Amino acid sequence: MTSPRTISLCKNAGSNCRHANNVIKRTLASLGVVLVLGTLFLLSSSRAEASVTVTSLSPTVGNVNGTTVVKFTGSGFTPQMNVWFGAQQGRIVRFVSPNEAYVIAPAHPQAAVQVGIIENQFNYFRMGYVFQYVNQAPATKPPVTSPVATPSPVVHTTLTGISPNSASANTGVNVLLTGSNFVAGSRVRIAGSYAGNVQVVSSTQIRAALPGMAAGSYTVEVVNPDNSVASLNNAMRYVSAVTIVTTAIPGATVGKVYSTALSATGGTAPYSWSLAGGALLPGLTLNGQGSLAGSVAKAGSGSFVARVRDSKGAIAQRSFAITATTASTDPSPAASGKGLTSCQAINSSGEYYLENDVTCTSQGFAINANNVSLNLNGHTITYGNSSTIAPAISICDNWYNQLPQNACGSGQHAAPQIFNGKIVQSKQAHPFTHAIWVGQANGITGGSIHDLTVTIQQTGTQFFHGDFPGIGWKIQNNTINDNVTNIQQPGQSPLGARSQFQGVVIHMDDGAGAGSGDTISGNTFNGSPQGAIMDSNQNTQIYDNVITLSSYYSNDYGITVLTDGLNVYNNVVKGRGRGIDAESSQFTLQGNNIDVHEEANNSEYGGCELDGTDGIRIKNYVYETPSTGWHVTNNTVRAEATYCMAHGLRFTDLASQVQGTISGNNFTLVAGKQPDYGISFSGIDNPQIDFINNTFNASNCAQIDDDGSTDGADVTIQTGQHWSCSQKMVVDADMSAAGGVYTPNYPEFLNIEDNTSNHNISCGAYSVATMKIGSYTTHCGN
Structure with missing residues (x-):
């Protein structure tokens, strides 16, 4: 058959017409032809033909x-x-792959019907399956007018619950199934494997021993003796073994408050922490939530073994070392080496110190040798003039053409130390004259910058600007007062300035690849036109920083990480802007405290940015590359929607290869003039994310919005979360394509496995989505 053929049947309602139609259909079927809604199709019943x-x-x-x-x-x-x-066509609501699809069975009178597929508008394949339509409520019996017996109604088995609904991966578990109309001889099946020790306790309960499975969520089925099946999708979750994510903890300072958090993943939350061996330093305690805190009275070192136990009794242990040091009462180490009285190039290795305050105009201090130690000795460097880009301190090779020739020297410049004093930018300084400017070649070992107080104020100025800065920098215990309000070069677009991170305080760009990474810790950031820290060196540690954002120019993130292996923990990010942005793999965000909002009168937008503020955002720096092996644990996030939209946790622009853990976090959204969402998904397709024991307090708990991407959002949030939503449980803001084009081939899917009391779901104007909340399901779009 080269094309479908149409035929008109008799349309009279009489019995003669119905008999004629039936004869036509039986004759066509004997010839290998099927009639669907007046159209003839070649019938292919053989699997080999289909x-x-x-x-x-x-x-x-x-x-x-x-x-x-x-x-x-x-x-x-x-x-x-x-x-x-x-004879009724179903609607595909979720196309997963060539091997899996979800279809809504159309309305149909009660009957058993054949299921078939028409392919390419030519062939009709009868698949050999029958679908039984039943009334939702028992039909009313007709009055008995004769002694003819009424056939018994068809009784259907339902499966509504399973307890427990989680177990350790690859470990068998005894469960209790609940439902209705269970019958003797029924079997229990999961992922094609049958359970052992099945006992039909009653028509509403079955006990069974499920086999161990790999980590993931599975559909459980009750198979009746007649092979009819009752199923419960994603009913059983197998979780990986509990492991301790934290690998090392920061040292303590005698007499100062100490606080850090241990983190675990896998197993079944909640977790309980305890001391399994060794001893904590006197003055420190480890509580059941994994918080190690207190104050150490005496310097010393020690080690201990921490143990975590999940709710199923699984245990993991790890050893940790900790050292407490005494804070120096004199912020200035004893000055040694060669004394300096004016700004100049330093061309030889060794120790140098300032003998007095200095003012640098046409040239600052150019470090042109390895292993230079520059001790400001409590003095102040005032730098900058209106006609020349002259940083206070420059560390660069002579090929670097961004600075005047006398600011860079030949050779290497590894491991400089700059510490103990003040750097102040003058009001007459040229725009983009950074306090410390590093422009070295890749691979040079970084140095140490600590115990400085820095004030900057001119357009585009940064405290530390690194182009090819090398690896291993230690930037610690500095205070930066950032009064910059504009970050644009003449003729540059606002977007270009922001995407080049021209307004961050520490700009660590294009560092070397693998290595020990940088350490950015203990710094205080007072203000920033865009954000505080951007780092693209692998394996960097960012911790114990206090960041107060002003974001006069652009609402951007306090901390942005753009490469793999970064650990960001125990930071405070607060103020006008966004929290933490992770655009990589193998990162850890742990124990951070974030309290942010966006205001509508920043210079870049002149109003609210489209997506408002985020507490934490997870995104791909390079679109459609994998984002795997990350952990977001024990963070406290508060975001306000007073002026602009707010999100607690936001996923966007991620590829299909997404794998990580969201565990033990608290996301609180403060209602205001604009919408707020506890968690938001945009452009994230079928991720493998373990959501464990998180809390979402918001006006609207969840949002899906694909921003016109064909990736859409396809997400499952496992049971065990805590939801408190004053308005909507889920808001679907889906436009499905740029300009609001209806694209039914890219439907959204969000499955919140918790049974919440709030089933309030809002569908977008161009939505094509299926949303599940526990056993409740809503379909958006037609």
């Missing part, structure tokens, strides 16, 4: 009102295929 195959349907029983979502498993599926239930 490019589309179906190996299973679940469920095989549904309501006559057309609300049942049926999972098709097989091969050769396409978003364009037509699925038929008898």
Whole structure:
């Protein structure tokens, strides 16, 4: 057959017409032809002829009102295929892959119907499966007018619950299934494997021993003796073994408050922490939530073993070392080496110190040798003039053409030390004259910058600006007062300035690849036109910083990490801007305290940015690259929607290869004039994320919005979260394509496995989505 053929049947309602139609249909079927809504199709009943195959349907029983979502498993599926239930066409609501699709069974009178697929508008494949339509409520019996016996109604089994609903990966577990109309001889199945020790306790309870499975969520099925199946999607979750994520902890300073948090993943939350061996330094305690805190009275070192236990009794242990040192009462180490009285180039290795305050105009201090120690000795460097870019301190090779020739020297400049004093930018300084400017070659070992108080104020100025800065920098215990309000070069667009991070306080760009990374810790940031820290060196540690954002120019992030292996922990990010942005893999965000909002009158936007503020954002720096192996644990996030929109946790522009853990976090959103969302998804397709024991307090708990991307949002949030939503449980703001084009082939899917009391869901104007909250399901779009 080269194309479909149409035929008109008799349309009279009389019995003669119905008999004629039935004769025509039986005759066509004997010739290998099927009639669907007046169109003839070649009937292919052989699997060998069909490019589309179906190996299973679940469920095989549904309501006559057309609300049942049926999972098709097989091969050769396409978003364009037509699925038929008898003479009614179903609607594909979620196309997962050529092997998996979800279809809404259309409304149909109570009956058992054949399931078939029309492929490429030519061939009709009868798949050999029958779908049974049933009434949702028992039908009213007609009055008895004769002694003819009424047939017994069809009784269908339902599966509604399982306890427990989680277990350790690859470990068997005894469970209790609940539902209705269970019958003797039934079996229990998960991922094709049958459970052992099945006991049908009653028509509403079955006990069984499920086999161990790999980590993931699985559908559980009750298979009746007649092979009919009752199923519960994602009913059982197997979690990986509990492990301690924290690998090292910071040292303590005698007499100062100490606080750090230990973090775990896997297993089944909640966790309980305890001391398993060794001893804590006197004055420190480890509580059950994994917080190590206190104040050490005496210098010393020690080690201890921390133990974490999950709710199922699984245990993990790890050893930690800690050292307490005495804070110096004299911030200035004894000055030694060569004394300096004016700004100049330093061309030889060794120790140098300032003998007095200095003012640098045409040239600052140019470090042109390895292992230079520059002790400001409590004095002040005032730098800058209106006609020349002259940093206070420059460390660069002579090929670097961003600075005057006398600011850079030949050779290497490894491991400089700059400490103990003040750097102040003059009001007459040229724009983009950074306090410390590093422009070395890749691979040079970094140095140490500590115990400085720095004030900057001119357009585009940064405290530390690094182009190819090398690895291993230690920037610690500095106070930076950033009064900059503009970051644009003449003729530059606002977006160009922000995407080049021209307004961050510490700009660590294009560092070397693998290595020990940088350490940025203990710094205090007072203000910033864009953000505080941007680092692209692998394995960097960013911790114990206090960041107060002003974001006069652009609402951006207090901390941005753009490469793999960074650990960001125990930081405070607060004020006008956004919290932490992670655009990489293998990172850890742990124990950070974030309290942010966005205001509408920043210089770049002249109003609110489209997405407002975020507490934490996870994104791909390079679009469509994997983002895996990350952990976001024990963070406290507060975001306000007083002036602009606010998100607690936001995922955007991620590829399909996304894997990580969100555990033990608290996201609190403060209602205001604009919408607020506890968690938001945009452009994230089928991620493997373990959500464990998180709290979301917001006006709207969750949002999905694909921003016109065909990736959409396809996410499951496992049970065990804590939800408090005063308005909507889920808001679908989906436009599905730029300009609001309806694209039904890219539907959204959000599954919140917790059974919450709030089922209030808002569908977007161009939404194509399925949302599940526990056992409650809503479909957006037509």
